Amino acid sequence: MPFKVGINPVIRTLKYLKAGRVYLNDKIKVFSVYLNTSDERHKGLRDFVTWHFPQIQYKNPDVHCIYIKNIMPTPFIRVFLDNGDDVIVDVDSKERKEILNHVIKVLGKPTFVLKDELLAKEKKENPANFGYMCTKHCICQILGQVPCPAIVPVPKHVRGKWIKESIMS
């Protein structure tokens, strides 16, 4: 394991947390994991908790993530939804990667929703954008562009009135 200093220094870095791939569905409100500390069948889930639990919590701040130890004989993930229902994912004697892929596939957001959200986020976050649904609704608010004439009047050689006058004279 790539541990160098302290307890799990890699897992606690911001870079590692940002590298998580699990975006839970909007319906999910509680993400609970039941595992035992000493059993061969629980090894995969134990690894999953050590490696991916912080990432899940980081990527889904509105979801309550808990893990419960030594209560149930078999390892499983129980998810509570906003309407009170719950979904159980059995992970008996499965490996870490298998569990992760299944969680992304079943409990994660669908790909088209993720794409849309990413697009909206990009639209919102890009400072170069302006207009409807953006932080700046007009190009005049962007630094370096021609400001609104209400705030700073445009120069005379651009204004029609002065151009006309100059032509007439």
Added chain:
Amino acid sequence: MKANDVYDLSGIQQSSLFYYKSMRLSISDSIYFIIYVKPNIPIEEKEEIKRLYNNYRTYMKTVINYLKECHQSSELSEEAIIKYEQSKEDAWQKCMELNDEWNKSLAVEREKREILAFEKQIEEARLLMKETDDFKREKQEEIEKLIKEQKELSSTFITEENIDAHIEDILNKEPFSFNYAIDLKGKIYEGYNKNPSIDKFLDVKSSNKQVEEAVSV
């Protein structure tokens, strides 16, 4: 800074504030007395301009309407939103079906594994039972053997009935002499006297006698 003050900014002359006419003042004379001269355009040219403008207007209308429709269907219309939500729900249902299949397959595997483990446990228990049975039987056999031996020996035991006879026998027997030595080959070398302690005593007595005789003399 006053109104219409001119200052230089990046090479272009700009005034900092714009001069506005106050609300109470009436319309200025320059605007009030303005006389717009109508342009004198010939009829043919006018008709041509009108035709072109009408064409332009219809084209623009169609384009704008088309863009409106596209926008409505793509994003903000209620139908589109409902459709989007429905597609989300369908995806969720599909995921749940996948999860159910996964859970079922895992349950089957677990049942198989548990049956195998149970059978293994039973076999182990049987082996253990067999081992304990063997151990118990061997122990019993050993005990029985011991009892048999003891029973056989019991005929030679000294009891209340035959104790007198035994005592008589022992008394009648000659005393056993331990006054002997054994070499490595097991050969016994007996002493001169059978009871050396008695001999010693006798020797002491004789020596005393000798001393007394000597003293008397």
